[in-house]
Amino acid sequence: MRFFLKYLALLLLSLAGLTWYIPFHYDMEYPQPAGPRFTDEIRKIHARIIEENHVEVVLVGDSTLDRSVDETLFSEVIGQRAHMIRIPASSTALWYLVLKNILIGETTNPPDTMILMFRDTILTLPDYHVSGGRETEIDEYATANEDFVVQTAYLNFMNPLEIAAEQYLPLYGARRRITDSIESYSRALLPGLFLSCGVECSARTFGDVFINIENINPDFSQGVLMGEEENLYTSRALNFDAQIGRSFLPELIRLARESGINLIFVHARTLTFPNLESQPDGLAEYKSKLFAYLAQNNVAVLDYSFDPRLPPEYFADPLHMNAQGQAVFSRILGEDIRNLIPR
Amino acid sequence: MNFTEYNFLLFFLIVFSAYWLLKRTAWQNLLLLVAGFVFYGWVHPWYALLLGLSIAVDYFIALGIAGDRAHSGRLTALSVLFNVGVLAFFKYGNIIAPGLADAFHQFGWEADFLLKQVILPAGLSFYTLKKLAYILDVSRGILEPLRDPLAFGLFISFFPQITAGPIDRAQTLIPQIQSARVWKADHFHRAWPLIVMGFFKKIVIANTLAAVVDRVFAYQHPTRFMLLAAGFTFAIQVLADFSAYTDLARGLARLLGFETSKNFNAPYLSLTPTEFWNRWHITLSTWLRDYIFFPLRRALLRARAPGWMSDTLPPIVTMLLSGIWHGAGWTYALWGGLFGVLIVVYQWLGMGGAWKPANRFHAFIAWLVMLFILTALFLIFRAPSLEWLGAAWTTGATLGTRNELAAALINLSVTLCFMLPLAIKHLLDRAFRPDSNLHAIYYVAATLVMFVYLNAATPDFIYFRF
Numbered sequence: 001m002r003f004f005l006k007y008l009a010l011l012l013l014s015l016a017g018l019t020w021y022i023p024f025h026y027d028m029e030y031p032q033p034a035g036p037r038f039t040d041e042i043r044k045i046h047a048r049i050i051e052e053n054h055v056e057v058v059l060v061g062d063s064t065l066d067r068s069v070d071e072t073l074f075s076e077v078i079g080q081r082a083h084m085i086r087i088p089a090s091s092t093a094l095w096y097l098v099l100k101n102i103l104i105g106e107t108t109n110p111p112d113t114m115i116l117m118f119r120d121t122i123l124t125l126p127d128y129h130v131s132g133g134r135e136t137e138i139d140e141y142a143t144a145n146e147d148f149v150v151q152t153a154y155l156n157f158m159n160p161l162e163i164a165a166e167q168y169l170p171l172y173g174a175r176r177r178i179t180d181s182i183e184s185y186s187r188a189l190l191p192g193l194f195l196s197c198g199v200e201c202s203a204r205t206f207g208d209v210f211i212n213i214e215n216i217n218p219d220f221s222q223g224v225l226m227g228e229e230e231n232l233y234t235s236r237a238l239n240f241d242a243q244i245g246r247s248f249l250p251e252l253i254r255l256a257r258e259s260g261i262n263l264i265f266v267h268a269r270t271l272t273f274p275n276l277e278s279q280p281d282g283l284a285e286y287k288s289k290l291f292a293y294l295a296q297n298n299v300a301v302l303d304y305s306f307d308p309r310l311p312p313e314y315f316a317d318p319l320h321m322n323a324q325g326q327a328v329f330s331r332i333l334g335e336d337i338r339n340l341i342p343r
Numbered sequence: 344m345n346f347t348e349y350n351f352l353l354f355f356l357i358v359f360s361a362y363w364l365l366k367r368t369a370w371q372n373l374l375l376l377v378a379g380f381v382f383y384g385w386v387h388p389w390y391a392l393l394l395g396l397s398i399a400v401d402y403f404i405a406l407g408i409a410g411d412r413a414h415s416g417r418l419t420a421l422s423v424l425f426n427v428g429v430l431a432f433f434k435y436g437n438i439i440a441p442g443l444a445d446a447f448h449q450f451g452w453e454a455d456f457l458l459k460q461v462i463l464p465a466g467l468s469f470y471t472l473k474k475l476a477y478i479l480d481v482s483r484g485i486l487e488p489l490r491d492p493l494a495f496g497l498f499i500s501f502f503p504q505i506t507a508g509p510i511d512r513a514q515t516l517i518p519q520i521q522s523a524r525v526w527k528a529d530h531f532h533r534a535w536p537l538i539v540m541g542f543f544k545k546i547v548i549a550n551t552l553a554a555v556v557d558r559v560f561a562y563q564h565p566t567r568f569m570l571l572a573a574g575f576t577f578a579i580q581v582l583a584d585f586s587a588y589t590d591l592a593r594g595l596a597r598l599l600g601f602e603t604s605k606n607f608n609a610p611y612l613s614l615t616p617t618e619f620w621n622r623w624h625i626t627l628s629t630w631l632r633d634y635i636f637f638p639l640r641r642a643l644l645r646a647r648a649p650g651w652m653s654d655t656l657p658p659i660v661t662m663l664l665s666g667i668w669h670g671a672g673w674t675y676a677l678w679g680g681l682f683g684v685l686i687v688v689y690q691w692l693g694m695g696g697a698w699k700p701a702n703r704f705h706a707f708i709a710w711l712v713m714l715f716i717l718t719a720l721f722l723i724f725r726a727p728s729l730e731w732l733g734a735a736w737t738t739g740a741t742l743g744t745r746n747e748l749a750a751a752l753i754n755l756s757v758t759l760c761f762m763l764p765l766a767i768k769h770l771l772d773r774a775f776r777p778d779s780n781l782h783a784i785y786y787v788a789a790t791l792v793m794f795v796y797l798n799a800a801t802p803d804f805i806y807f808r809f
Binding site: 178 | 352535558563727746747748750752753756759778780782783784787790796
């Protein structure tokens with residue numbers, strides 16, 4: 001018993017010391033609010049392009065949009081000025097911020113139409129692609145006051161212990177900064193000794209060698225990609241009724257409507273389930289509920305899930321089209337959108 | 344459910360509180376049995392169904408063996424076939440099925456149903472070995488079969504052990520299941536250091552090293568130096584990961600009043616392959632020794648096989664089976680097979696099980712050679728495929744560009760820094776009493792670092808896959 005008490009006393013003493021020292025060292029509030037903290041800085045480039053070019057149609061999405069639509073060709077087909085905001089590995093939290101803070105918040109003349117490209121359950125999965133390095137990306141579109149985003153994308157998915165630890169245990173709250181510095185020093189030990197490559201040089205080298213997409217084995221990156229995609233097909237993700245209320249979708253629709261932006265959803269074609277027969281029943285049920293919900297809210301949706309005009313030859317990998325596919329799809333999408341946008 | 348998940352914390356708190364509130368052993372056992380099924384069926388309820396079915400089959404077979412000794416051989420063979428068959432179906436089905444479907448197709452039978460992906464239930468390999476040991480011991484007459492289905496069910500489904508061992512024998516666990524258990528403060532005192540170390544090794548060491556190792560195996564053109572560095576890192580990662588799981592399993596079992604087996608004893612200090620297997624995954628090694636190695640060697644001796652055969656075949660076959668048990672793939676088979684060959688080579692060199700180095704210099708050289716061999720073998724174990732490894736080794740540069748050399752050094756650097764706590768703990772355990780002030784300081788430091796590395800989502804333990 002004495003040994004455990006000794007451990008406990010030392011632990012509490014150390015925690016008390018660190019609880020005083022860490023907020024002071026990192027200039028943190030105490031207690032600090034749980035969830036990520038965003039700065040007020042917003043990426044303004046898109047707003048500037050929209051303003052300067054009098055853009056009428058904005059397309060928003062992740063890398064599937066990037067690789068399947070050619071902005072110039074699409075603009076030609078619809079006969080209006082279009083701009084694409086393509087953010088790889090982005091999801092609804094970021095798309096919501098783009099609508100709120102860029103299209104509405106940063107432009108004096110918001111575009112007439114916002115086209116949002118999605119796939120499967122992503123629209124009702126608010127915690128998809130929001131953690132890790134993606135927080136930095138989200139910060140580029142967030143203001144310092146994003147309580148709804150923090151609650152919807154983060155706090156709703158944290159357990160009470162984690163929330164309490166983030167608020168009252170600065171050692172836990174500052175964990176990213178602490179682990180970053182532990183790891184940067186531990187990386188630099190041998191390169192510093194043998195190659196005179198210190199902390200910054202080691203960080204740069206690590207990024208250049210291991211994080212540069214050109215150096216990553218395509219099989220591995222595809223494996224990681226498809227592994228991430230599995231999150232879209234869990235029983236939780238497929239439960240439309242349970243997910244809709246806790247997602248960004250109702251807020252996206254409301255914001256667009258209130259600011260007079262015509263919101264159009266586009267379901268991308270991917271090869272995860274290339275035809276109707278391969279689509280799991282749960283996903284079919286989810287989609288029919290989603291489309292019914294959008295119809296009920298008078299939101300247009302174009303579904304290319306199994307479009308026979310987009311065969312597998314048009315794809316570079318299960319999610320992304322190749323140049324040929326992009327050219328064909330830009331035209332198909334443009335023609336369909338032309339009928340849905342005000343002229 | 345994973346030991347490092349929040350859900351498990353809640354689950355364990357409920358089970359632990361209810362368990363010690365129950366005074367009667369039978370009720371405690373029933374609670375643990377139900378908890379085992381809930382724990383095991385948490386992700387896929389059909390896992391629990393498979394577990395229940397599998398327990399029922401072996402329970403009745405064991406009773407049958409004891410009741411009819413004349414036909415015990417047939418019943419034993421039936422159990423072995425059943426257990427190995429189920430394991431083979433789930434573990435190797437995805438590899439064998441396309442070939443089978445092709446063969447059927449040649450005869451004009453369409454068997455596309457065979458091509459459906461089969462998911463390996465976590466822990467199946469572990470509880471299969473537990474059941475096989477039980478059946479074989481009953482068959483040999485060295486163990487009386489359990490009449491109490493509840494006790495047998497609990498022996499197999501004991502939740503701290505079910506997903507990745509230790510593979511405790513019936514002789515160790517069943518007497519504890521059958522005896523009365525009352526709460527003692529000693530349970531807690533013996534458990535908490537294991538739990539702290541388990542979390543620390545998994546969350547801080549194994550997960551950090553995993554990220555480093557994965558980068559090298561994802562790299563398009565790794566250099567040879569990078570590969571060796573990654574092999575070394577993976578060796579440390581897998582030790583930290585698996586011994587973390589074992590520490591947690593043992594700690595949780597102790598909180599429930601059970602004493603379970605130790606699985607690791609500083610394996611990377613081994614001087615020979617035989618010594619390594621006496622220190623690494625000890626419950627698997629002893630299982631393989633008792634149920635594969637010894638019976639095979641005895642059979643060869645009885646059959647008056649040539650001496651070289653009875654010396655070489657048992658270690659090679661045993662280690663090959665160990666490799667295949669770990670996974671379906673040539674990398675695992677080669678890893679195991681090479682261990683077998685190494686054991687034979689070391690025996691030929693006079694460095695078998697009883698070998699002792701003449702002096703410290705010899706010991707140091709033997710350790711260095713063994714460490715290099717282990718690094719190379721763990722590189723094979725971790726490689727995505729033999730083709731990948733062969734191509735990377737033959738076409739890759741030795742040191743590569745300055746950036747690639749720096750990247751390999753970064754890999755080694757992180758490994759050295761994160762293995763340091765393991766080395767310090769080993770030295771502390773050797774030099775001081777387990778309740779020394781330095782141990783207390785070590786556990787405090789480990790707990791604090793663990794808070795920093797804690798994250799809501801923790802990757803699964805590596806050995807869940809096997």
